[in-house]
Amino acid sequence: xxxxxxxxxxxxxxxxxxxxxxxxxxxxxxxxxxxxxxxxxxxxxxxxxxxxxxxxxxxxxxxxxxxxxxxxxxxxxxxxxxxxxxxxxxxxxxxxxxxxxxxxxxxxxxxxxxxxxxxxxxxxxx
Amino acid sequence: xxxxxxxxxxxxxxxxxxxxxxxxxxxxxxxxxxxxxxxxxxxxxxxxxxxxxxxxxxxxxxxxxxxxxxxxxxxxxxxxxxxxxxxxxxxxxxxxxxxxxxxxxxxxxxxxxxxxxxxxxxxxxxxxxxxxxxxxxxxxxxxxxxxxxxxxxxxxxxxxxxxxxxxxxxxxxxxxxxxxxxxxxxxxxxxxxxxxxxxxxxxxxxxxxxxxxxxxxxxxxxxxxxxxxxxxxxxxxxxxxxxxxxxxxxxxxxxxxxxxxxxxxxxxxxxxxxxxxxxxxxxxxxxxxxxxxxxxxxxxxxxxxxxxxxxxxxxxxxxxxxxxxxxxxxxxxxxxxxxxxxxxxxxxxxxxxxxxxxxxxxxxxxx
Numbered sequence: 478x479x480x481x482x483x484x485x486x487x488x489x490x491x492x493x494x495x496x497x498x499x500x501x502x503x504x505x506x507x508x509x510x511x512x513x514x515x516x517x518x519x520x521x522x523x524x525x526x527x528x529x530x531x532x533x534x535x536x537x538x539x540x541x542x543x544x545x546x547x548x549x550x551x552x553x554x555x556x557x558x559x560x561x562x563x564x565x566x567x568x569x570x571x572x573x574x575x576x577x578x579x580x581x582x583x584x585x586x587x588x589x590x591x592x593x594x595x596x597x598x599x600x601x602x603x
Numbered sequence: 604x605x606x607x608x609x610x611x612x613x614x615x616x617x618x619x620x621x622x623x624x625x626x627x628x629x630x631x632x633x634x635x636x637x638x639x640x641x642x643x644x645x646x647x648x649x650x651x652x653x654x655x656x657x658x659x660x661x662x663x664x665x666x667x668x669x670x671x672x673x674x675x676x677x678x679x680x681x682x683x684x685x686x687x688x689x690x691x692x693x694x695x696x697x698x699x700x701x702x703x704x705x706x707x708x709x710x711x712x713x714x715x716x717x718x719x720x721x722x723x724x725x726x727x728x729x730x731x732x733x734x735x736x737x738x739x740x741x742x743x744x745x746x747x748x749x750x751x752x753x754x755x756x757x758x759x760x761x762x763x764x765x766x767x768x769x770x771x772x773x774x775x776x777x778x779x780x781x782x783x784x785x786x787x788x789x790x791x792x793x794x795x796x797x798x799x800x801x802x803x804x805x806x807x808x809x810x811x812x813x814x815x816x817x818x819x820x821x822x823x824x825x826x827x828x829x830x831x832x833x834x835x836x837x838x839x840x841x842x843x844x845x846x847x848x849x850x851x852x853x854x855x856x857x858x859x860x861x862x863x864x865x866x867x868x869x870x871x872x873x874x875x876x877x878x879x880x881x882x883x884x885x886x887x888x889x890x891x892x893x894x895x896x897x898x899x900x901x902x903x904x905x906x907x908x909x910x911x912x913x914x915x916x917x918x919x920x921x922x923x924x925x926x927x928x929x930x931x932x933x934x935x936x937x938x939x940x941x942x943x944x945x946x947x948x949x950x951x952x953x954x955x956x957x958x959x960x961x962x963x964x965x966x967x968x969x970x
Contacts, residue, residue, distance in 0.1 A: 515636050517893060518893055538892060540826060540830060542895075
């Protein structure tokens with residue numbers, strides 16, 4: 478299981494990258510893709526939509542099951558990785574390269590409160 | 604504490620993702636379930652199905668007992684080695700389990716039953732044996748391992764790994780088995796592909812599994828087993844039928860011998876309650892998700908429900924088995940509720956795939 482040091486993580490297995498311009502990039506973790514198995518369908522949020530923290534904003538389906546993706550912090554969707562919809566297996570191939578969407582957080586500091594790599598590793602191993 | 608097969612440590616060493624499957628610690632995949640699926644359709648894959656139970660029925664009354672216990676007619680089994688798919692029904696006509704019966708001699712049969720139903724089946728068979736006073740012994744064979752080798756190259760690979768079985772199985776027709784010493788080699792399976800199911804002493808399981816790996820047979824988990832059987836239009840007990848469902852409503856009328864004079868358990872109930880549902884194949888016509896168990900299906904004849912659904916790797920689209928109102932014709936458009944949407948699907952003829960070939964026509968190809 479890969480958990481890059483420079484990312485933040487949620488209990489619901491999203492990763493969050495803080496970009497230099499203050500926006501956040503979101504995907505699902507390597508652990509999540511491994512548990513889901515072969516991913517075959519993605520439904521991503523529309524740009525401009527606002528979600529609260531923990532709100533379901535996307536759907537990911539593997540051969541095995543459907544799962545919701547949750548908003549890591551409250552914010553507005555800036556863009557979704559629509560290229561991924563046509564080749565969802567890229568999430569299995571590299572979960573940290575296959576970003577799902579970018580957001581502008583309501584509060585710049587909210588992402589700091591998410592788990593770091595060490596805490597997430599412990600959480601995922603449970 | 605989960606039960607384990609003789610291959611448990613081997614699965615773990617191969618990096619399998621393990622799951623609790625009906626109380627058994629079993630591999631769901633060894634990496635990509637889709638690649639495992641393709642290996643079976645295109646070459647050869649193997650499954651550890653040692654969690655399934657072989658039950659031997661031995662005694663002068665063995666055939667008569669099965670004539671009562673099974674909905675399909677064991678009198679179709681005339682040549683030694685012949686296999687028969689059948690449901691075992693309760694008195695209300697519900698499906699206690701589905702199984703394959705192998706005929707060795709009039710005094711000796713073998714049933715291979717679902718793992719999660721094994722204890723229920725044994726209790727049921729034993730109670731039935733007493734009820735009808737059958738002169739047959741029921742012997743569960745937990746000492747045996749089961750490996751299914753499936754795919755267009757499967758038989759070649761078995762002969763390569765087990766040359767001693769070649770002479771007895773070279774001309775074995777589908778749904779027949781041969782005994783080679785204390786091994787049973789059956790040309791049966793649950794994938795829609797050719798292949799063998801091997802039933803043999805557990806002590807040999809690890810060496811055989813490794814021998815198959817060495818000659819390129821791909822280990823496949825229960826995940827691929829499920830997508831393969833669904834593409835092949837085969838039912839799964841607990842999803843597509845159970846103790847509350849008549850085999851007639853589960854698409855299994857072809858396995859139920861209602862016309863004959865033979866009186867089997869559940870026959871009276873089936874005769875008293877006509878079929879009220881039909882089992883149909885569905886194919887999702889648009890993107891928007893994956894068909895799953897319990898999703899509702901809107902048809903012109905009323906509402907139905909999906910009993911098994913998945914993404915089908917061979918078709919690269921989502922398919923399902925659905926229990927629908929009677930009279931929904933093949934080719935009918937239907938709608939399936941997925942999350943907050945109604946998605947278009949089409950009723951198709953089963954099976955979806957057989958021997959590597961797609962048998963259903965997609966809407967795009969039709970229009």
